[in-house]
Amino acid sequence: MKLSFSPQDEQFREEVAQWLADNLCGEFECVRHRGGPGDEHHRVAERKAWERKLAEGGWTCIGWPKEYGGRGASIEQQVIFNEEYARAGGPGRIGHIGETLAGPTIIAFGSDEQKQKYLPGILRGEVFWCQGYSEPSAGSDLANVKTRAEFDEAAGKWRINGQKVWTSLAHESEYCFVIARTDPQSVGHKGLGFFLVTMDQPGVTVRPIEQLTGTSEFNEVFFDDAECDAADIVGAPGDGWKVAMGLLGFERGVSTLGQQMLFQNEFDAIVKLAKDNGAAKNPALRQRIADAHVGLKILRYNSMRMLSGGGDGSLQKEAMIYKLYWATWHRNLGKLAMDVLGQESEILDEAPYELNRLQSMYLFTRSDTIYGGTNQIQRNIIAERALGMPREPRG
Amino acid sequence: MDFTFSEDQLLFRDSVRDFLVNEVTPERIRGIWESDSGRDDGLWQQLAEMGLTGITVPEAHGGLGMDELDFVLLAQECGYVALPEPLVNTALVAVPVISQLGGQAAAEWLPKIAAGETRVAVGCSDNGLAEDAAQAGLLLWAEPQALYLLTPDQFSARFNESVDPSRRLYAIDIAAGVLPAASGEQAAALYQAVLDRGALGAAAQALGLAQRMIDISVQYTSERQQFGKVIGSFQAVKHHMANVAVRLEYAKAPVTRAAYALARGEAAQVAVSHAKLVACEAANLAAKNSIQVHGAMGYTWEVDLHIFMKKAWAMAGTFGDTGFHKQRVAEHIFADGVALGAGTTF
Numbered sequence A: 001m002k003l004s005f006s007p008q009d010e011q012f013r014e015e016v017a018q019w020l021a022d023n024l025c026g027e028f029e030c031v032r033h034r035g036g037p038g039d040e041h042h043r044v045a046e047r048k049a050w051e052r053k054l055a056e057g058g059w060t061c062i063g064w065p066k067e068y069g070g071r072g073a074s075i076e077q078q079v080i081f082n083e084e085y086a087r088a089g090g091p092g093r094i095g096h097i098g099e100t101l102a103g104p105t106i107i108a109f110g111s112d113e114q115k116q117k118y119l120p121g122i123l124r125g126e127v128f129w130c131q132g133y134s135e136p137s138a139g140s141d142l143a144n145v146k147t148r149a150e151f152d153e154a155a156g157k158w159r160i161n162g163q164k165v166w167t168s169l170a171h172e173s174e175y176c177f178v179i180a181r182t183d184p185q186s187v188g189h190k191g192l193g194f195f196l197v198t199m200d201q202p203g204v205t206v207r208p209i210e211q212l213t214g215t216s217e218f219n220e221v222f223f224d225d226a227e228c229d230a231a232d233i234v235g236a237p238g239d240g241w242k243v244a245m246g247l248l249g250f251e252r253g254v255s256t257l258g259q260q261m262l263f264q265n266e267f268d269a270i271v272k273l274a275k276d277n278g279a280a281k282n283p284a285l286r287q288r289i290a291d292a293h294v295g296l297k298i299l300r301y302n303s304m305r306m307l308s309g310g311g312d313g314s315l316q317k318e319a320m321i322y323k324l325y326w327a328t329w330h331r332n333l334g335k336l337a338m339d340v341l342g343q344e345s346e347i348l349d350e351a352p353y354e355l356n357r358l359q360s361m362y363l364f365t366r367s368d369t370i371y372g373g374t375n376q377i378q379r380n381i382i383a384e385r386a387l388g389m390p391r392e393p394r395g
Numbered sequence B: 001m002d003f004t005f006s007e008d009q010l011l012f013r014d015s016v017r018d019f020l021v022n023e024v025t026p027e028r029i030r031g032i033w034e035s036d037s038g039r040d041d042g043l044w045q046q047l048a049e050m051g052l053t054g055i056t057v058p059e060a061h062g063g064l065g066m067d068e069l070d071f072v073l074l075a076q077e078c079g080y081v082a083l084p085e086p087l088v089n090t091a092l093v094a095v096p097v098i099s100q101l102g103g104q105a106a107a108e109w110l111p112k113i114a115a116g117e118t119r120v121a122v123g124c125s126d127n128g129l130a131e132d133a134a135q136a137g138l139l140l141w142a143e144p145q146a147l148y149l150l151t152p153d154q155f156s157a158r159f160n161e162s163v164d165p166s167r168r169l170y171a172i173d174i175a176a177g178v179l180p181a182a183s184g185e186q187a188a189a190l191y192q193a194v195l196d197r198g199a200l201g202a203a204a205q206a207l208g209l210a211q212r213m214i215d216i217s218v219q220y221t222s223e224r225q226q227f228g229k230v231i232g233s234f235q236a237v238k239h240h241m242a243n244v245a246v247r248l249e250y251a252k253a254p255v256t257r258a259a260y261a262l263a264r265g266e267a268a269q270v271a272v273s274h275a276k277l278v279a280c281e282a283a284n285l286a287a288k289n290s291i292q293v294h295g296a297m298g299y300t301w302e303v304d305l306h307i308f309m310k311k312a313w314a315m316a317g318t319f320g321d322t323g324f325h326k327q328r329v330a331e332h333i334f335a336d337g338v339a340l341g342a343g344t345t346f
């Protein structure tokens, strides 16, 4: 047990802070503290330029192994990077799906050819990815995907037909990783494949879906004979579920660190607001703010504990619990922010429908308990896999 | 940074767990409830033989010289079996405070505690009543401005029956003319230490209690059948238990964090309050939901669940209740110049 950083780590912290101070300014001033959840539509062009700037400094994909162009940064260094990034007001990362999901999946399961083809673009901050899992009939029941992939022997390519939905940032992405059925006779998680699909082609149509925030971050994506090279299936046909689940494991790892920093900044903003507008003197709100602080510390300590690995034996269980915990905590924080704002919470910043930072946070947090596995599904998983309770009957 | 326990710490925990689960059975606890003293001298001896009564006693005084981090895992195991004996208060509160006092008191009492020759009781004016005062050779009684080390002839104790039959609680009257072992600023600091250490002990036991109630409930709901199926396969039942599992698993790290702060002599108040709040919430939720999923069975004296449920109830109220600890956290957050944003890892 050692709950502190080494002198080398602190030196690394200074390096990160200095680089951010020198670079997150000028043309990037307009994206500081912007582009996070609920604010994804803000200044996309500038934020894409920022991704390239980060890459120039070697600050994309710092946790990737050196042989794939990363820094092989330790967990501590990744913690520190994320802390300093948030402290400096670093903009919401458009590259995060590539950096934390697609990249690690390709590194773990992909072929050498796929690594050479796809990793450099992510590293350079030039190529963006989206996640094609959910479909109209496959939400919680993800294994029910109906999108088909057939191999066209003559053309030597896969042809993909079907529809994805709720695809975040599809309209800003060069590639999508898609789970599709390679064996038309199969049902459930057997007979699926994991495909790396180019978005800019005639067979792919992206249609935005407006969210209750009035903005659109997610989309419908239609595949009509969309093409995918024979070399662009990750693993073999039939391995799709294994790869897809491996990817979800990455979703719960270090990629959560940046998110927590965002939470800390949000909490800080709420405390400042409560001090300024007098809500801090309201005993009921004081108690809820204290509760929120306790919850935040819990998240922080547990991800430190999860990431420092170790043979506690219960860490597996912790990883399962993480999504349910943070999503519920964050949803409550959103409501708390509105209650601290008081009546002002109802008034928009500007017409038409320009939400302020806390309002968009509140609305966005309504979705936290849905995407990435709903709270109900998480509880099923915890009860059955962590506690070993009897499985529910499935059709 | 490393948020894990060492192999040695975990091995020791495992052997203590085996011992406690075998020796401190619900049947034995029910037997202790029926006894006159409400304590089991044989059990205290067994604990001493394992080295547990002297676990935090410095080696120079015949103990194992371990620290709060080593013991916090064991305190959870004490909770798991709802140990009636005052081991947690001894190792986590009395011994470190007496060690801090040093001098004659330490030289006289620490070896006896380590050898299991006497029990030591801990009381604090914030709790009002002192646990085990009539069963101990020494009572450590803490007030905000005075800390007393009392032998049985120096105070009188009046028994107050607790809802938790495992707890032996006494109102204390200190005899006229008895002088405190510490007063003024020193006593104030020791009072704080008693409160924080006691709260950490309660929090750690609450974790173990929650785990025990989950284990009992998972087993019961995996066997009991209704509508032709085991009730544990119903989502409404499952989600009750999943909610407890989440609270429990995530209360562990704050408890570890607080033990670390105490072991390092860092400012521990906020960390202890975090730990106490979340661990006791976990245990209370475990109690509530475990009774629910047992149906009427959970409402009986015969089923063991209430042994753990009542201890959890007691742990939540002792060494600062929810209101007290939330207040401490709120004061911290709203104090001027506190860093709360990104960068405040620990």
Ligand SMILES: Cc1cc2nc3c(=O)[nH]c(=O)nc-3n(C[C@H](O)[C@H](O)[C@H](O)COP(=O)(O)OP(=O)(O)OC[C@H]3O[C@@H](n4cnc5c(N)ncnc54)[C@H](O)[C@@H]3O)c2cc1C
Pocket: A130, A131, A132, A133, A134, A135, A138, A139, A140, A141, A165, A166, A167, A168, A169, A218, A367, A370, A371, A372, A373, A374, A375, A376, A377, A380, B235
């Ligand atoms: C903001 C946002 C971004 C998203 N981004 C992406 C993305 O980029 N890529 C992608 O692939 N997907 C994305 N999604 C989709 C997301 O993964 C799904 O919404 C989610 O898996 C739930 O599926 P569903 O919406 O179809 O709800 P349903 O599965 O229809 O669930 C509806 C309700 O029924 C409950 N329910 C369903 N089954 C059970 C059961 N067995 N037991 C108990 N309760 C049950 C659910 O908990 C929920 O309350 C996104 C969603 C949101 C909100």
